[in-house]
Amino acid sequence: MFSIGELSKRTKVKVPTIRYYEEMGLLAAPERTEGNQRRYDVAGLERLSFIKHARDLGFSIEAISELIVLQGHPDRSCQAATDIAVSQLSEVRAKIKRLRALEKELVRISKGCDDEGVSENCYVLASLADHKLCHHDH
Amino acid sequence: MFSIGELSKRTKVKVPTIRYYEEMGLLAAPERTEGNQRRYDVAGLERLSFIKHARDLGFSIEAISELIVLQGHPDRSCQAATDIAVSQLSEVRAKIKRLRALEKELVRISKGCDDEGVSENCYVLASLADHKLCHHDH
DNA sequence: TGTAGTGTCTCTAGTTACTAGAGGTTCAAG
């Protein structure tokens, strides 16, 4: 049995965040001491590790809730869980794509001033003011 | 002079968002009709286009505020504006890096079930439950 | 001039995933 602080250290999830997950229904409410403090068992630790890992991979709280429900239904759970992971993957890929476009644009914009030695007219500000100066979509 | 709705159509910024920008001090409070409705001039339109463009490039409201201040100080503004753009660029690059790692991991996780035909033990769920199964940092 | 319908006004509250702080209680060590 560990306290919330110990759980926090082991999982690297902050104490208020653990309480937040409990409130959101991701984490079952654990036993309490007589003095009303939370005491977790190994199952609680594993559950929180699962949540932490999924959050690190960018899954939303909602998606994690679904995954947790699936854990309780070994039949059919694999396909559904894979679907969630695949959809997460496509979101990640979409974000990467978008960020790459932004990266290109920002490289171009932030190089402007140095390259041309323009000082009275800032190329960064001009580029932001006038979308026509852009070379890419965004 | 255009109404808030017209401004919204021209800039593709939603009406409540325009009011929000005004409240946040990004956009000057425009003239009003006798009936208290906002009426914008070309300067307002240009300012909002600038904000929209910068937001699309991922600049925070705070960074945009700074850029707007810089627009009013043609001296020194170029270097400072470039600094903001460069810092935005490095944030974008950091995000891309992180997302690529997640992408790899998600590809691996979501392929697990199909590849090995495991059905009673879902690889997605197992991977999330046990970080040791990961091949990359995240 | 009347009226219908759309646009606009302000204000409050909700979103996501936490984080910070106040004010009070409990636990563990010495």
Place this chain on the structure above:
DNA sequence: CTTGAACCTCTAGTAACTAGAGACACTACA
């Protein structure tokens, strides 16, 4: 038995909006 760290609940704040309520304004048509 006392001290100090850890814990408790509750409220409010973060970013950048979005949604909805209820009331008022503007425009076009008859």
